[in-house]
Amino acid sequence: MSESSSENGGARRVAVPSLSPGGLEAPRSAHFGHAECFTLVDVTDGGIGEVTIIANAPHQEGGCMTPVMLLADNKVNAIVVDGIGGRPLQGFMQVGITVHAGVGETVEHAVKAYAMDLLPPVGPGGTCQH
Numbered sequence: 557m558s559e560s561s562s563e564n565g566g567a568r569r570v571a572v573p574s575l576s577p578g579g580l581e582a583p584r585s586a587h588f589g590h591a592e593c594f595t596l597v598d599v600t601d602g603g604i605g606e607v608t609i610i611a612n613a614p615h616q617e618g619g620c621m622t623p624v625m626l627l628a629d630n631k632v633n634a635i636v637v638d639g640i641g642g643r644p645l646q647g648f649m650q651v652g653i654t655v656h657a658g659v660g661e662t663v664e665h666a667v668k669a670y671a672m673d674l675l676p677p678v679g680p681g682g683t684c685q686h
Contacts, residue, residue: 566601567598567600568598568633569596569597569598569599569630569634570597570599570632570636570667570670571594571595571597571627571630571632571635572584572597572635572636572658572663572666573585573587573588573591573593573612573635573637573638574591574592574595574609574663577593577609578592578593578594579595579609579663580595580597580662580663580664580667581662581663581664582663583661583662583663584658584661584662584663585638587637587638587639587640588635588640589623589641589644593609594609594610594612594623595607595608595609596609596610596630596632599667599671603671610626610630612626613626621643621647623644624644624647624648624651627648628651628653632653633652633653634653634655634670635648635653635654635655636656636657636675637656637658637678638658645678654677656670656675656678657677658675659674659675
């Protein structure tokens with residue numbers, strides 16, 4: 557994968573916007589900015605490691621950049637989304653978090669596809685227009 561290895565032995569931390577309560581079995585949220593929470597999954601050598609759940613701030617608090625900074629502060633390397641606007645996409649690019657188009661209904665399905673390098677990156681042409 558193109559993400560650089562993190563300080564924890566080459567593991568990558570991927571975030572998936574999730575419906576509460578989060579976790580591997582949780583349904584994925586359709587749009588990252590309105591997700592109830594993020595499920596963070598450490599992926600090492602294609603396998604699923606530690607899973608952490610963090611609450612998302614309400615969309616009104618700080619706007620679209622609040623979740624970007626929340627994930628950066630939690631050492632996320634990549635995020636898997638269904639929809640994302642141009643401003644947060646630029647924010648993720650600025651903090652070094654790659655954005656990937658998601659698949660599957662659950663967090664686990666999306667993370668497994670990410671671990672197998674099956675998810676294409678999202679570029680400026682793939683953002684939501686709202």
